[in-house]
Amino acid sequence: MGNKKFGDLVIIVPCYNEYNRLPLSEITDFLEKEPNATLFFIDDASSDNTIDRLLTLEKAFPAKVLKLSNSRNLGKAESIRTAVLYCLKHNIGGNFAYLDADLATSLEECYSYLPYLQNGKGFVFASRILKIGSIVERKFSRFISGRIIASFISNILDIKVYDTQCGCKLFTKEIAILAFQKPIISKWLFDVEIFSRILVHYGKPTALELMDEIPVKQWIDKGDSKVKLSYFFRLWVDLYRIWRSHQQNIKAHG
Numbered sequence: 001m002g003n004k005k006f007g008d009l010v011i012i013v014p015c016y017n018e019y020n021r022l023p024l025s026e027i028t029d030f031l032e033k034e035p036n037a038t039l040f041f042i043d044d045a046s047s048d049n050t051i052d053r054l055l056t057l058e059k060a061f062p063a064k065v066l067k068l069s070n071s072r073n074l075g076k077a078e079s080i081r082t083a084v085l086y087c088l089k090h091n092i093g094g095n096f097a098y099l100d101a102d103l104a105t106s107l108e109e110c111y112s113y114l115p116y117l118q119n120g121k122g123f124v125f126a127s128r129i130l131k132i133g134s135i136v137e138r139k140f141s142r143f144i145s146g147r148i149i150a151s152f153i154s155n156i157l158d159i160k161v162y163d164t165q166c167g168c169k170l171f172t173k174e175i176a177i178l179a180f181q182k183p184i185i186s187k188w189l190f191d192v193e194i195f196s197r198i199l200v201h202y203g204k205p206t207a208l209e210l211m212d213e214i215p216v217k218q219w220i221d222k223g224d225s226k227v228k229l230s231y232f233f234r235l236w237v238d239l240y241r242i243w244r245s246h247q248q249n250i251k252a253h254g
Contacts, residue, residue, distance in 0.1 A: 009037050009114050009170070010066075010093035011107065014079040015054070016044040018101040022053050030107040031061045037111055038093060040066040042083045045073040066092070077190035084180040088173070096176050100167035104219050110168050113214055122175045122210035123198060125191075126168035127161075128219050135218040149235070153192050156243045157199060161213060164191050168216075175210070185245060186238040193242060200249040 015022065031039065039061075041054045054067045068086060070079060080098050087093050095117050097110050105126050116124040130136045153164050169191065171179065179197050184190040199207045 008094045009111060010040050010087055010096050011037060011110060012040045012042065012080055012083040012096065012098040013101050014042050014044055014076050014083075014098070015046065015050050015101045016073070016076075016079075017046045017048045018050045019046070019048040019053055021102050022050070023103055024053065024057070026103055026107065027057060028060070030111075031057075031064050034108075034111060037107075038064055038066060039107075040068075040083050040087070042079045043067065043069040044075070044079045045070045075187035077184040077187050080190075081180045081184060084176050088177065093173075095170060095172055097168070097170040104221060105166065105168035105216060106218065109217055110170070113168075113170050116212055116214070117170055117172055121212050123169070123171045123179075123194070124212045124214055125164075125170070126166045126216045126219070127163040127213045128166050129162050129215040131215050133217075134215060135220070136216065137220045149239075152239055153189075153195075156239065156246060157192070157195055159195070159199070159204070159208065161195070163213070164195060165189075166216070166219065169194070185241050189235065189238050189242060192239075193245075196242065196246045196249070200246065200253055 027039065030037070039057070041057070043051050043054060051067075051069060054065075058065045058067050068083065070082065074082065083098075084096060087096065095114065097113075099105060099107065099110055109126070113124050113126070128136050149165065150161070150163060154161055171194075175198065178201055179194045182197075184193055186193065198210065201207075202210065
């Protein structure tokens with residue numbers, strides 16, 4: 001790492017067997033155009049040659065690309081947490097984001113949300129609300145399951161939010177410390193835990209002032225989800241555990 005200075009927004013991209021999915025041309029175009037962003041790739045013990053792709057990017061953009069490799073598969077949640085804690089430890093970046101490796105939400109759109117943080121918001125997240133002029137291409141089955149899950153999540157957190165699971169979220173350093181200091185309960189519903197931790201810490205009125213849900217301009221489902229179908233059953237256990245943790249934390253802060 002040396003004395004390299006990185007951009008104000010660190011975009012974390014967790015990678016697991018992404019050799020054939022990682023869009024190198026899109027990433028290269030973004031890095032060439034945007035001087036003030038850093039991409040932080042974390043390889044989650046991939047069994048393919050994902051690391052070769054990351055090494056290529058790091059070599060081409062040494063001042064804009066960071067990478068880490070997990071010694072064992074930790075899952076998306078802990079991979080992102082590992083990257084955030086690394087940045088906090090080494091004082092890298094003032095604001096953070098994370099994106100899925102297929103870039104269903106583009107790097108450009110993610111970076112365009114940075115002014116929300118600079119203007120007082122602490123946590124902003126993309127939402128796949130279909131509006132006039134927007135493009136949201138999503139399998140119908142994933143849309144239906146997503147709406148069911150979103151309804152349960154809104155009830156658990158007692159807030160009106162359309163989409164907690166879109167893989168594009170940005171947060172300040174203060175929120176990063178709050179959200180990622182402690183281990184994550186769920187591998188795939190960790191976004192909900194972030195909401196929970198913010199709501200509990202600040203209280204609902206202040207927390208909602210710090211958040212903003214931003215309809216995406218474009219979100220394109222580019223391939224099969226890494227979430228296995230069997231997780232649909234495990235999901236309800238995770239939701240219960242998150243609900244129980246949320247209620248316990250509310251009482252502890254009451």
